Amino acid sequence: MSDRNRTGLSTDEMAQAVASLSTPDTVASPFGELRFFDGLPLPETVATAYDALDLMRAIEVFLNAVPGASLVAFRNGLRAAGISTARQIGITDPRATSKALYLTPNTETTYGVTMLDLQAWGPTVIEAPPQSLCVVDDFWFRYVADMGIAGPDRGAGGKYLFLPPGYDGDVPDGYFTYRTPTYTNFVVLRALGGVPAMKQTRIYPLAQAESPDENEFINLSELAINTVHANDFSFYEEVAELVQEEPVEALDAERAGQLAAIGIVQGQPFAPDARLRGILERAAPVAAGIARVIAYAPRDPDAVLYGSWRNGFVGGSYEFLRNGARLLDARTQFHYLATVITPAMAHAQVGAGSAYAYTVHDANGDLLDGARTYRLHVDANPPAKNFWAVDVYDTQTRSLLVVPSTPYPAVASNDGKVQANADGSYDLYFGPTAPEGRESNWVETVPGKAWFQLFRIYGPLEPWFDQTWRLNEFEPVD
Structure with missing residues (x-):
């Protein structure tokens, strides 16, 4: 040696x-x-390496900023519907339809939506209706508060006060009070009493608490609006819009650094030169493609419910955390497909909240094809305290599938139409043509298009959690 x-x-x-x-x-x-x-x-390597670095960072920005871009797009959609302040509340009267682009809404319950602007209004009050399920998320789509059944009023109705970033004024008694890191906040309302109960909601500035103006309720069901974020260069413009409006402190330093690396900085115009713009135009569709892989074919074992069925909350954390680590793919998976984040969704309890499962494959492992007909056999005694439903979505827009037969591409146990078999089970059909005599158990699909669905259990019972009752696979029947 x-x-x-x-x-x-x-x-x-x-x-x-x-x-x-x-x-x-x-x-x-x-x-x-x-x-x-x-x-x-060497000089040519410097240019190549920085182009590569900017491309990688642009892809990471897309995957990590989907939550924020999603809410900017949602706000733009509300503005197109005439909802410009929290004085106006959009509602789906009676239910959401396929006429608008929303990420995976259900067609079974009435929604109410609006945006708080705490910079314009300052401290703001929401009076939640009784027996409701209401959520407030900040503009980066992080959880702020539950109101109603899952909130501190426990469904009795209550007054909630939301304070803007940096607020150091008086905080009056008599409210459930929350501080939020962003000025803009997303409000989602659901009332078990439907539209009449929804219209009991009141939102107003704290300064007007003694005599607030009436709220205006605008029906969104028949409006063709887009609330889904872009998959091209304009995605980065949506994110830049958010960054310009909100305090630097509203975002963690790591993601803020990624944004800054491609020119999205608070207080500076987002104006990429021709080189960087070209890179961003390349990055967006690549990143969107990766997001689709993460959403439709997640590789984390915790994303597998069983068989081909997947769940949207990997690890069961509304913050997408496991053992102290942020599950980046899980965050992208959820937010690319859905809106609204709350612990009540991630931690459904026996008899309360809701549980979700989805798949893009049939029993043979093939992608679901709108030209084919499938049967989903739902075993007897579905473990739902309230009801269950299957809504069908467009794989491109992740919105309700547009079909000629109905604006409600769904089948649900509470619609009074679905027919059970003699043993209490159900046979549901999905395809371009209804099987004879099974029209009430059928959802139309579109030849030439793929589709996916969410199976929702409202008030999931113990057999759902211990998996003594399981979903079957989609069986091709043609």
């Missing part, structure tokens, strides 16, 4: 160490060949 030098390493070991930390003169990469002179990058 060679003599050891004063570092404690032998000559051979030192040579191996130098080799392990050195860069070859030529490095193959997906972005082109990288060339060096004794570790120094």
